[in-house]
Amino acid sequence: VLPPRPGITVLDRLVRVGAGAYLLALLGAVIAFKGMFLDAIATDPLFVAYGIVVVSYIMSRFLFAAMYRPAKDAGLEPRVAIVMPGFNEEAAIAQSLRSLLVADYPADKLEIVAVNDGSTDRTLDRMEAVAAESGGRVRVIDFARNQGKRAAMAAGIRETDAEIIAFVDSDSVLEPEALRRLVQGFADPKVGAICGHADVLNVDGGWLAKMQAVRYFVAFKVVKAAESLFGAVTCCSGCFSAYRRDAILPHLDWWEHQRFLGLPSTFGDDRSLTNCVLRTWKVRYDSRAVSHTIVPETFRQFMKQQVRWKRSWTRESLIVAKFIWRKHPIAALSTYVGMLLPLVAPIVALRALLWLPFAQSGGAPLIYLAGVYAMAVAYGLYYVMRQPRYSGVWIYGIAFCFFYLFFLLWQTYYAVVTARSVSWGTRPATAGTEVPS
Amino acid sequence: VRRLTAKLRRAGALLLLPLSTIPLVAVAPRIVDSHANYERVHNSGPLPAPAVALSPAERAGYARLPAHPDAVPVLAYHAINESHRYLSITPKEFARQMRLLRHLGYEAISIAAYQRFRAGDTAGLPARPVLITFDGGRLDAYRGADRILERERLRATMFVVTARIERKDPDHLTWRELHRMADSGRWDVQSGTHDADREVATDAIGGHASFLAARRYTRSGGKETFAGFEQRITTDIFAARKALEAQGFEPRAIAAPFGDEGRHGAEAARIVPLLSGLLTRQFGTYFVRDEANNPTYSHSGAGRVSRFEVTASVGTDQLYAWLRRRDPGAPATDSPRKKD
Secondary structure (H helix, E strand, C coil): CCCCCCCCCHHHHHHHHHHHHHHHHHHHHHHHHHHHCHHHHHCCHHHHHHHHHHHHHHHHHHHHHHHCCCCCCCCCCCCEEEEEEECCCCCCHHHHHHHHHCCCCCHHHEEEEEEEECCCCCHHHHHHHHHHHCCCCEEEEEECCCCCHHHHHHHHHHHCCCCEEEEECCCEEECCCHHHHHHHHHHCCCEEEEEEEEEECCCCCCHHHHHHHHHHHHHHHHHHHHHHHCCECCCCCCCEEEEEHHHHHHHHHHHHCCEECCEECCCCHHHHHHHHHHCCCEEEEEEEEEEEECCCCCHHHHHHHHHHHHHHHHHHHHHHHHHHHHCCHHHHHHHHHHHHHHHHHHHHHHHHHHHHHHHCCCCHHHHHHHHHHHHHHHHHHHHHHHCCCCCCCHHHHHHHHHHHHHHHCCHHHHHHHCCCCCCCCCCCCCCCCCCCC | CHHHHHHHHHHHHHHHHHHCHHHHHHHHHHHHHHHHHHHHHHCCCCCCCCCCCCCHHHHHHCCCCCCCCCCECEEEECEECCCCCCCEECHHHHHHHHHHHHHCCCEECCHHHHHHHHCCCCCCCCCCEEEEEEEECEHHHHHHHHHHHHHCCCCEEEEECHHHHHCCCCCECCHHHHHHHHHCCCEEEEECCCCCCCEEECCCCCCEEECCCCCCEECCCEECCHHHHHHHHHHHHHHHHHHHHHCCCCCCEEECHHHCCCCCCCCHHHHHHHHHHHHHHHHCEEEEECCCCCCCCECCCCEEEEEEECCCCCCHHHHHHHHHHCCCCCCCCCCCCCCC
16 A cells, blocks of 8 residues: 655765755745845835745744654553544545554554444445454444534544544555654653654645645645644644543543534644644654555645635634744744735735736746745755655646645635635535534 | 666656756846846935045145136046946045045036026136036936035036936936936036937948937948938937926036047038037037047037046046146146137
8 A cells, every 4th residue: 555665776865965955055045035135125014024024934944844853762652542533435444444453553552443424335334344353453433424523533532541542534544653653752741742744645646646745745844843843733634643632631522512603613623623732732743653645636626625724724723823822932923924924925926926017117926936936946855855765746846836826825815704614525515514512 | 668768757857956947047137137126226325425535745735726717617427436447437536526626615516507607697606616517317426426516515417318218227317316316406407418329330331430420321221411410410409408398407508428529520521510500509508528638618608618528547636637727827838728
């Protein structure tokens, strides 16, 4: 199931060094460029400040990511329960559960709770088949009717008394050593949750998947790593994460029945649960605990997923904004900036691409696009730098930045306005809506 | 074959790394351009005046000259920068020369006062008048000179090439800046022609001359007729006058580009009267360059005036020597003055 480990040549190493040098030169050039126009802050304070904030934000992500180190192996082997909810997943669920059974972890310390969320296909049969062959290590909870992902996850959590609760999405596969690595971070008693790394499993599934491969890589290895440095990861990805039971139990009821503007919150369960924990605990990321996840391959699916993510981002940003200031000041500042930028970015893009060409001569649109391109190349180079074996996939990272500029950037406002929506887009709209309040 | 294609694909993938620099390199000139533009718009105010002082020896050597309210020396500057080109002067040198003028008791007059003087009206002229002029409407001249003029309580006249202003040439002053300058009371704005600050071909074998000072050669039309020549220069001078008036500046004087009035061309006998008549009729006074750059002080009278052109090699000594040599009260030290 997992991609084979690639063979690495001297050339690959040289390319990585070269990409690193290129990246440094590029970042230097961007700083020099910003320096050239620094005086403009007097005449155009808002937009120049925006530019400086964006560049500082990106640079600081790279800097913090470079300072990030995954948790050391502390020999920890706590009792872990992996909760895997499934809704109409008959094709993949058995394979996903089996990938958990082969995890390099003591059998008596690992239990797996599969929750069938009222599937109308044969998901339950598949779950029970794996349970039968697992020798009691897989337990199955069955909902007669669909109650939503949160209800399924909460039922799984209540079913077990394990110290650590891990979540693995039914479309994700773990590397055998991933779980053992993930829990090492709990050696720090202040850590309440740890987010694993997610790579794209279906990287050969077309241009959209390849774009997401680079995007995931950067989102995890740069953004989450930077957040982790301050113990303030704001979203433990549903692909693969682990929580201290003590950290989530006090919030479980609230989380299961979270409502936003009068409607139940049916998605964004991962970000929401992270927020519950982040309030009082540290939340880290572990780059060596790797899962591989399947990403949408069609434009429609992908756009729907992105709107959903942005809606939950909107909802949860309102929550995180209320307490993040009590965390490390750099983490707080980064989080607030990270909230502000997506809201301002469309205005700046419109101004640079449509307004400035009319308002003044000069290369405003071209230079703005060059800025986007430089950022895209920087992310791509980081991908090259950190991949053991060189592949041309990084070029899709550049394509992604422009894809983002032309398609995803504009979603933000739509998502903010429709943040109340309960529709999954990719699942039946009723899922979870009938949860009693 | 499969192995080979795999290798080729990998080589192609590797090529993406250097190729990715192309857009960045391609946009670099635009960024430099845009920065120049930006600097032009936001960083084009007057530069601080450099601190200068004449040494005691210099002050003693530069003795004050007799008053001469009936003659006005005219100085012609072009660029102020550190390029050390022929027609450029450094800010420091310019500051020294202005300090020298003040030390000698000179007072700079406006172009209006000069026009009255040319008309024979010397009433109200200071004891030691001087007219300071700049050719070309260059930004660096304004930026370098303005604070120095302010400090020495002097003023100057800027001759602008109006077509260049319309082209928004970044090295040259804009109308908005010229109005600000005029409003400061330190600057007068006059014409440096509309678009004649360039050379034209005069024959098929590479001969060329100043736009105003020779008949033009074109491949299609051959050498233009004198009528064509007159029409061409008339069009330009009318346009210059009109552009100046449109901005609310009263036309009082024009500076011929390169100081060239065609006196040295083969057809001087026909060109000079045509040009001279045109410039005198349209502007009253026109400034040219004296061949040896040793003009007499101009006295009142219509038409042509030659100026002392301050080039890179002119220092305070040379300026003082010229002022002294041409002083009406000083004994003539070289060739006798000719009447203008």
